Amino acid sequence: MRVRSLGVHSLIFRAHTSSRYSVAALLGSVEVDSRLQSLNIHAPIDSPDSLIRQGIGHGNVVVAHSVMSTQTNRITHEVRHIKKEFDNRVILVAGGPHASARPSELIEMGFDYVVIGEGESSFRELLYQLLNDSDPISVPGVVSKDSDTFPLPKSLPRITLDDYPPFALGMNIVGPIEVTRGCPYGCKFCATPFLTGGVVRHRSVDSVVHWLRKAVNERGFRRTWFLSPNALCYGGRGRRVVMDQLTLLLKETKSVEGLDLFFGSFPSEVRPEFVTSEILEMFRQYVSNRTLQIGLQSGSDSVLENANRHHTVQEGLDAIDIAIDTGFIPHVDMIFGLPGETEKDVEASLQICEDLASMKANIHGHVFMPLPGSEWESMPAGQLSDRTRQILGEFSRKKIMTGSWSHQESLGKNLEGNQ
Numbered sequence: 001m002r003v004r005s006l007g008v009h010s011l012i013f014r015a016h017t018s019s020r021y022s023v024a025a026l027l028g029s030v031e032v033d034s035r036l037q038s039l040n041i042h043a044p045i046d047s048p049d050s051l052i053r054q055g056i057g058h059g060n061v062v063v064a065h066s067v068m069s070t071q072t073n074r075i076t077h078e079v080r081h082i083k084k085e086f087d088n089r090v091i092l093v094a095g096g097p098h099a100s101a102r103p104s105e106l107i108e109m110g111f112d113y114v115v116i117g118e119g120e121s122s123f124r125e126l127l128y129q130l131l132n133d134s135d136p137i138s139v140p141g142v143v144s145k146d147s148d149t150f151p152l153p154k155s156l157p158r159i160t161l162d163d164y165p166p167f168a169l170g171m172n173i174v175g176p177i178e179v180t181r182g183c184p185y186g187c188k189f190c191a192t193p194f195l196t197g198g199v200v201r202h203r204s205v206d207s208v209v210h211w212l213r214k215a216v217n218e219r220g221f222r223r224t225w226f227l228s229p230n231a232l233c234y235g236g237r238g239r240r241v242v243m244d245q246l247t248l249l250l251k252e253t254k255s256v257e258g259l260d261l262f263f264g265s266f267p268s269e270v271r272p273e274f275v276t277s278e279i280l281e282m283f284r285q286y287v288s289n290r291t292l293q294i295g296l297q298s299g300s301d302s303v304l305e306n307a308n309r310h311h312t313v314q315e316g317l318d319a320i321d322i323a324i325d326t327g328f329i330p331h332v333d334m335i336f337g338l339p340g341e342t343e344k345d346v347e348a349s350l351q352i353c354e355d356l357a358s359m360k361a362n363i364h365g366h367v368f369m370p371l372p373g374s375e376w377e378s379m380p381a382g383q384l385s386d387r388t389r390q391i392l393g394e395f396s397r398k399k400i401m402t403g404s405w406s407h408q409e410s411l412g413k414n415l416e417g418n419q
């Protein structure tokens with residue numbers, strides 16, 4: 001087992017738009033840990049070189065990345081550059097979805113330590129060990145090139161959300177509050193169940209209100225968003241609405257003075273079969289968003305069934321109708337190129353998009369990417385036919401569809417190539 005002379009002085013957590021929520025939550029957990037107060041912490045969006053140079057004048061520097069599977073090319077370049085420029089004065093640490101799904105790849109890339117699973121506890125334990133010149137390999141979930149085995153996220157301890165801040169208020173690195181983690185569904189294109197487990201955990205209403213009051217008082221928050229795989233499952237076990245818990249969350253959050261509340265809109269989403277008039281009427285009393293993010297994903301029941309979605313196209317259309325009737329603008333997620341999708345299925349999805357447009361719904365178009373950790377991680381990436389690409393382009397020009405489907409096609413190909 002390797003122990004190197006560490007003497008850590010600085011933590012540079014590379015911020016990027018794709019991982020900003022993770023950075024906020026992880027730095028939140030670090031900044032409230034009294035054992036880590038001597039660390040000089042930065043979260044630069046741009047090149048960290050000048051900060052590294054400043055830091056290594058005082059001791060070793062930890063550079064941390066939360067790695068999304070779609071960002072590995074960018075991070076590979078940066079890791080190579082840091083290794084070349086600063087050699088062993090920098091300790092490179094990776095966490096995030098790709099670390100949990102492909103830890104050995106990140107070690108080969110050059111990271112010294114990889115944090116598998118939830119980072120709130122293990123990342124700060126790793127930092128504590130480094131501050132004390134110890135090898136953090138004993139921390140559950142932390143691995144290095146000296147590790148014999150790499151654990152799966154499901155074998156590691158799960159955190160309690162209330163035990164950690166939702167964001168780094170002291171550093172003013174903030175984001176939406178994650179109110180729910182874990183998902184009992186197993187959609188085959190999604191890595192969430194692998195990463196966060198099938199057991200649903202919620203941040204308590206008291207904790208949400210506590211942090212929002214602080215955010216209003218200390219940082220002048222005027223609005224808040226929430227993060228959840230399915231906003232309507234708040235308070236329950238994930239498979240049905242628990243109306244009193246959901247109402248309590250919205251009511252108590254809304255009672256924080258001066259705060260506008262955005263719930264069920266991006267970056268959270270709702271599963272269609274959870275949507276009822278009763279719930280959305282209740283929502284309207286509290287939320288400021290007029291959009292509702294609904295995951296329909298396909299216009300074909302056979303594609304939905306194949307993807308293990310556990311809802312039908314009709315349930316999606318019913319949810320969209322209810323949203324419109326209760327005064328919301330539905331933002332509907334659709335994925336093209338899912339495994340097993342036939343031309344007929346694509347036509348059905350395109351027709352649904354036309355129908356949604358005539359209902360004044362907005363569509364968010366995606367192309368299937370074989371995400372590491374998802375059940376379909378080994379499937380071929382989705383590819384649009386010329387005709388579908390042309391039609392989606394038309395939708396985009398008419399401003400009824402947004403999305404980065406071309407970019408996702410190439411990211412998907414890249415993921416496929418890395419398997």
Ligand code: SF4
Nearest residue numbers: 183185187190192229
């Ligand atoms: S897509 Fe949503 S409902 Fe399906 S497994 Fe992922 S988080 Fe759960």
